[in-house]
Amino acid sequence: MLDRLPRFIDPLLYAERARELGGEIELNQFERLEDILANQNGKVIIELSFYKEKKLASIVGKISANLNLECQNCLKVMSWDCQTTFMLGLVQSLDEVNRLPSGYEPLLVKNQEKIALSAIIEEELLLAIPEYPKHGHNCLDIAQYGDKDVSIDIETKQSDNPFAILETLKKSGD
Template identity: 30%
Template sequence: MEKVRVPVTVDPVKSSGKQLSYDGVVPAGSLVRLQELLLEPCADVDVQLQFDVDEQNIKYIEGKAEVATVVACERCNEAMSIVLQTEFKYAPITKRQKADELPSDYEAVELDELGEVNLHRMVEDELILAMPVVVKHDDKDCSIDSNAMSWGKIDDSPEPSENPFAVLQKLKRK
């Protein structure tokens, strides 16, 4: 069964009131910033979104996203596959729902001039945040032995005895 395409923008307040949900995909072509971090273009992102209202009457968006990607190992610079997975929970900022009043369970999201939120950008932001800080193979899978790596030699020769600023001192006297 083919999954439906998640809409680009949606009104999260109305969607929460209707308790809408999406089980679909965000097209890979709309994730330009994520694609720039990858060696190969990724497939469409599997996304599950649920709009709802909690016990405190806070309207929110809860979601999960997952995509298989190919990135460069920062140690050997060879291709490696990683699966990016993320879970998130946002609450839209409105006149009634202020960012500083939200419980810590929610991340605040601002609405555009039409009162909508860009779901594709939200999912892309979350996937970028899910990227490892340093992408590298496990030691056993990497073509470069991390124990054999060297970062250059430190020169053991003594420091020069002449003051490096002596030339400036001579110029100052002229």
């Protein structure tokens, strides 16, 4: 089911038509991942189902990718298998955000508005990537040998995106 993926989608229309999308996107298409990944080699495999149940239009998605992250212990590149699933409820107002059944993340959309498919996938990847990725083995002992002062950068996640704002609103409404 690896068709060519559209760059822009009308999620509400797709939900009406119960469409399915499957395909791949190169990791170098995601600008916001540039600072987070050690490099942008590889791709993301995507499966999305759009559907409507009662009045709620939703997207159920599954993405998998092999990502190269920087280990926050030894600062070396580590390979990390990202497998994540998600459920997005398509909402058109903050009222609807608060009424979403549990388990759904809100995705704010407008009628007939097209959104970039990559923006949805990018957001889910950002949510899935651990904030402090570390090797499973004790890599720091090796890294510290001959280098006593290993400082660990604490990076704060960007919060100036609509998804994060929605998350905050949703949490305060619970």
